[in-house]
Amino acid sequence: xxxxxxxxxxxxxxxWHLHIRDGEVMKDVLADTARQFARAIIMPNLKPPVTTVxxxxxxxxxxxxxxxxxxxxxxxxxxxLYLTDNTSADEVRxxxxxxxxxxxxxxxxxxxxxxxxxxxxxxxxxxLEAMQAVGMPLLVHGEVTSSEIDIFDREAVFIDQxxxxxxxxxxxxxxxxxxxxxxxxxHYVRDAATAGKNTIGATITPQHLLMNxxxxxxxxxxxxxYCLPVLKREEHRIALLEAATSGSSRFFLGTDSAxxxxxxxxxxxxxAGCYSAFNALGLYAEAFESVGKLDKLEGFASFFGxxxxxxxxxTKKITLVKQAQSIPNELPxxxxxxxxxxxxxxxxxxxx
Ligand code: DOR
Ligand code: ZN
Numbered sequence: 001x002x003x004x005x006x007x008x009x010x011x012x013x014x015x016w017h018l019h020i021r022d023g024e025v026m027k028d029v030l031a032d033t034a035r036q037f038a039r040a041i042i043m044p045n046l047k048p049p050v051t052t053v054x055x056x057x058x059x060x061x062x063x064x065x066x067x068x069x070x071x072x073x074x075x076x077x078x079x080x081l082y083l084t085d086n087t088s089a090d091e092v093r094x095x096x097x098x099x100x101x102x103x104x105x106x107x108x109x110x111x112x113x114x115x116x117x118x119x120x121x122x123x124x125x126x127x128l129e130a131m132q133a134v135g136m137p138l139l140v141h142g143e144v145t146s147s148e149i150d151i152f153d154r155e156a157v158f159i160d161q162x163x164x165x166x167x168x169x170x171x172x173x174x175x176x177x178x179x180x181x182x183x184x185x186x187h188y189v190r191d192a193a194t195a196g197k198n199t200i201g202a203t204i205t206p207q208h209l210l211m212n213x214x215x216x217x218x219x220x221x222x223x224x225x226y227c228l229p230v231l232k233r234e235e236h237r238i239a240l241l242e243a244a245t246s247g248s249s250r251f252f253l254g255t256d257s258a259x260x261x262x263x264x265x266x267x268x269x270x271x272a273g274c275y276s277a278f279n280a281l282g283l284y285a286e287a288f289e290s291v292g293k294l295d296k297l298e299g300f301a302s303f304f305g306x307x308x309x310x311x312x313x314x315t316k317k318i319t320l321v322k323q324a325q326s327i328p329n330e331l332p333x334x335x336x337x338x339x340x341x342x343x344x345x346x347x348x349x350x351x352x
Contacts, residue, residue, distance in 0.1 A: 010301065011315065012038045012314045013038070014037050014301075014305050015037045015253060016041045016252055016253060017179060018041060018043060018257055019259065020033065025333055030063065030067065030070065032257075034072040035351070037075070039076045044056070045111075045113040045114060053081070053094050059079065080102045080103060080104050081104070084117070084118065085124065092131050092134065096134040101137070102176070103137070104178075107143065107145045137174040138175050139176045140178060143158050143228070152230065152232060152233075154229065155229050156185070163188070167199075174200075174308070177201070177203075178203050179205050182232055182239070183236050189202040190243060190250065203252060204243065204252075204254065205255055205274070209237065210286065213230065213233060214234075223267075224265055225341075226270060226273075227258065244296075253305060257275055257280060259277075260275075260338070262333075265339065275340045278327060285349035286348045324346040327347060328340065
């Protein structure tokens, strides 16, 4: 690859962590993802959460109906179930048999619609054992929720208090540490000794590769740059960028694009989530280009995710060009609007 390419071709990427909600909101956000990605892991934190195979199948049918209406039939949603204190081993085995891609662990209270999440992993022993036995990945929102722990430390504390004991108890359980935000997480995943191949991976969002926590407070409070886990110091952003562009197959693309209406963000107690789906690939290309590692984008975006999930890699190719794309101030979202990441500015790369 040329040192400063203005065009790159890659196997079509997948998004290994995505929120598309339901109903009218889904209608307005799904096309942004399906334009760029072949598949996406669909997060189950709806209201009420997607806790059973039957609920996931019904959700999948609504997504497929919407894709059909959009004429976007080549996109595949990969469904997940929301782990609770009551998830049974039988539900795990049924999920495996019916093609559910993973379970998601939300510590109760950690983020949007997580009240029904796990209060203590000791309640999940049977479910975790079944996941380990059938090769069902567990996707973790890696933050402790205790109010005594500083919000900027919640991920690092989670590694010691939850993740390391979990991996000791279930050494062959496939775990994805989702949307990592710290140097501690990047190094933990990089260095983890594993019992088998592919037992630990991590997704990284575009916002955590491109911004540090100053972006939440630049000239005034910036609610559209607020997500969970919250943006961290510059040293953490650099460690994440190093991990993502290292060529290690443990790190792969997951946008965590999380739509909330403008009014729900710009308010006294605003929701967490960045809407990056509008031109997510352009954002990732910018991040990789910033360290001269565009040649590492394809592995991160298109190869390491399917390899981890033991799914086939995509075969279709896409092209990104170095051509600035203007990002609208707002986009339609049901009967409201949404403010995308980079609203009113440009993104240096666009999908052809
Ligand atoms: O910022 C976030 N938004 N982090 C999450 O973990 C959940 C997500 C959402 O669903 O809005
Ligand atoms: Zn998420």
